[in-house]
Amino acid sequence: PESRKYTGLVEDCCCDYETVDALNQEVLHPILQELVATPFFRYFKVKLWCDCPFWPDDGMCRLRDCSVCECPENEFPEPFKKPFHRLSSDDLICQEGKPQATVDRTIDDKVFKAWVEIDNPWTYDDETDNAGMTYVNLQLNPERYTGYVGPSARRIWDSIYKENCPKGPPGELCPERRVLYKLISGLHSSISVHIASDYLLDEVNNKWGQNLELLYDRVLRNPERVKNLYFTFLFVLRAVTKASDYLEQAEYDTRHVTDDLRTQSLVRQLVYNPKLESACPVPFDEAKLWKGQNGPQLMQQIQKQFRNISALMDCVGCEKCRLWGKLQVLGLGTALKILFSVDGQNRLAEPLQLQRNEVIALLNLLNRLSESVTSVREMGPAAERLMEGR
Numbered sequence: 001p002e003s004r005k006y007t008g009l010v011e012d013c014c015c016d017y018e019t020v021d022a023l024n025q026e027v028l029h030p031i032l033q034e035l036v037a038t039p040f041f042r043y044f045k046v047k048l049w050c051d052c053p054f055w056p057d058d059g060m061c062r063l064r065d066c067s068v069c070e071c072p073e074n075e076f077p078e079p080f081k082k083p084f085h086r087l088s089s090d091d092l093i094c095q096e097g098k099p100q101a102t103v104d105r106t107i108d109d110k111v112f113k114a115w116v117e118i119d120n121p122w123t124y125d126d127e128t129d130n131a132g133m134t135y136v137n138l139q140l141n142p143e144r145y146t147g148y149v150g151p152s153a154r155r156i157w158d159s160i161y162k163e164n165c166p167k168g169p170p171g172e173l174c175p176e177r178r179v180l181y182k183l184i185s186g187l188h189s190s191i192s193v194h195i196a197s198d199y200l201l202d203e204v205n206n207k208w209g210q211n212l213e214l215l216y217d218r219v220l221r222n223p224e225r226v227k228n229l230y231f232t233f234l235f236v237l238r239a240v241t242k243a244s245d246y247l248e249q250a251e252y253d254t255r256h257v258t259d260d261l262r263t264q265s266l267v268r269q270l271v272y273n274p275k276l277e278s279a280c281p282v283p284f285d286e287a288k289l290w291k292g293q294n295g296p297q298l299m300q301q302i303q304k305q306f307r308n309i310s311a312l313m314d315c316v317g318c319e320k321c322r323l324w325g326k327l328q329v330l331g332l333g334t335a336l337k338i339l340f341s342v343d344g345q346n347r348l349a350e351p352l353q354l355q356r357n358e359v360i361a362l363l364n365l366l367n368r369l370s371e372s373v374t375s376v377r378e379m380g381p382a383a384e385r386l387m388e389g390r
């Protein structure tokens, strides 16, 4: 049998590494890959301006591989569209002048009868505010290496770790703060894994491929980062399964009847999966948290910190990184909303309500994490052999 570096239970979770790998490979990864390509899940509504609330724009917006290709008008589903309004060309701040980057700032307004307009207390963006929103086809804008490095990127990560989710001395962090740190670190690992999996190897010939050295240096060398990736994956998976009834009954209408039926069926396969239910029925046990006396105050503090992290995404000086940063932080915010909207007895404080965009972010985030877990399993041993033999 293959020798494994990571064994036993994923820390603070209820399933072991072997089970997570097997479930991901056999069940979750194939379903998620197909799901995120469906018309419902591939269009993400996002405000891409660089309007950082913390410091002035540092002029990083024009990197070549950073630009986002937004949707041409005829591309995205009719129900996402009306009513629409256009902004002037002055608004195209971060856009490159490529034809395929044509911007359609068409806005929808409550056209999905089954979807609510509701704000998420964990995020900085007002999810009900449609001004300046645009649609991006995520399939055309893969998360990968963009060349966004240096002080601008460093400042964001530093600000996140130092001010908003400090790791604290070992053993001293309360479980709730430890969860926040691990979620951010796991997301950071996932972003690094995507950079390593799809890296610009040769700029002259535009050749892309794997960068094992980067994977090792940024993630594998520090096993805690791999563990946090698995933790974040299980946390988000738990949120998806906890919201199973909601997700199963939601409306996935994009006027592409066959595709929409397939979307519904894939969601059902994901949230009511017999293999998942028998091998890892509760991927993360949120009922253990918020038990302390100061639960409500702690919740408020952590919510505020997470909102700050969400606001920091507007400071990311590379449009494509900002797109995926915003999507994934909204996805995490949605997972937090699903798992932590509870009263003192760990009962849901109010019936769960999710926005369409939150659901799109949540499942695209789960897919990204699932891809990262796959990449670590597939590329990890080769990267370790290469780098440890250096």
Ligand code: FAD
Residues within 6 Å of the ligand: 143, 144, 145, 146, 147, 148, 149, 150, 153, 154, 156, 157, 184, 185, 186, 188, 189, 191, 192, 195, 218, 225, 313, 316, 320, 321, 322, 324, 325
């Ligand atoms: P960084 O990844 O910037 O890490 C900074 C420091 O954080 C490290 O020195 C280490 O101390 C700590 N650290 C690193 N990883 C972890 C972890 N998993 N857990 C805890 N601490 C950790 N670049 C792209 O090419 N494509 C993208 O799509 C992309 N998206 C981004 C999204 C966001 C929100 C941000 C802030 C940056 C993004 N970047 C992206 C930039 C990328 O994340 C790196 O910042 C950049 O490549 C420089 O890497 P680095 O080696 O300086 O280390």
